[in-house]
Amino acid sequence: MDLHARRADSFGAQAEAYAEHRPDYPVAAIRWALEPLGTSERLDVLDLAAGTGKLTSGLVAEGHRVTAVEPNEQMLSELVRRVHDVRALPGHAEHIPLPDQTVDAVLVGTAFHWFDQEQALPEIARVLRPGGVLAAMWNEHARDVEWLSEFEQLSSTSVESQRQDPTGDMTNSSFSPIETRTFPHAHRRDSPEALIATVNTHSRMLVVDDEERAAINEKMLAFLRSRPETSNGPFDVPLRTEVFRSVRLSD
Structure with a gap:
């Protein structure tokens, strides 16, 4: 199994930790993603690669009829x-x-x-009604926050981040040009250990060996205990939620 496949398949064993420690998505981002459809309506929404339901729960709370599709059984x-x-x-x-x-x-x-975009985009276009929306979103650390930028450098591993700009991959003749918007968000953490637990749910941490993971965790903990923003009591991790949306064109 190649590294990309190993990373994609690494989350199942950590499903409970993923559900507990990953952030949700801001309501404003969800509403903007669905805006071309008229957000006052109850919509049929597919949460694709839904994981443990971080986005699903937000869609359900907004009153939509949600189908969650996820490949990993756990x-x-x-x-x-x-x-x-x-x-x-x-x-x-x-x-x-x-x-x-x-x-x-x-x-x-x-x-x-x-996703394998060459296969996934035609499938997404197939299940969407004409005028329907495809939207992809990511939660990212706010890199303009000094302590968080330094923390992110400390938490890097020998495996690089998988995240990349999807605008090229989302380009397809079945869809309109991509629109993008970024929303402020925050992830409440009770302690330095809780933030480290979040980092440990990322694939770049899951696929490295135990020795490397332990060394990085030790560095992260020492840093978070040394910073006034994170050393005492609950704190918010500033996030930015990037949303990319496109509309399904009529055939």
């Missing part, structure tokens, strides 16, 4: 345990288990970079 089980009033199905972005033109929107939370 992640999907955690989603079902934590998020109610949602249809949950095993499946891949490259082979979506839904009929043609049955959803108003396909949303992807911090997962689009795992």
Whole structure:
């Protein structure tokens, strides 16, 4: 199994930790993603590569009819345990288990970079109704915050981040030009250890050996205990949620 595949498959064993420690998505980002459809309506939304339901729960709270599709059995089980009033199905972005033109929107939370876009985009176009929305979003650390920028450098591993600008990958003749917007967000952490637990749910930490992971965790803990922003009590980790959206064109 190559490194990309290992990383994509690394989350299942950490499904409970992922659900507990990863941030959710801001309501403003979800509403903007769905804005072309008229956000006052109850929509049929597919959360693709839904993981443990971080984005799913936000969509359900907004009153939409949600189908969550996730390839990893452990992640999907955690989603079902934590998020109610949602249809949950095993499946891949490259082979979506839904009929043609049955959803108003396909949303992807911090997962689009795992897809084989050549296969996934036609599948997404297939299940979307004309005029439907494809939106991909990522939560990222706010790099203009000094302590967080330094912390991110300390938490780097021998495996590079998988995240990349998706605008080229999302370009397809079935979709309109991509629009993008960034939303401020925050992730409440109770302690330095809780933030380290979040970092440890990322694939770049999951696939390195135990010795490297332990050394990085030790560095992160020493740094967070030394900073006034994070050393005592609960603190917020400043985030930016990037959203990329495109509209399904009529055939």
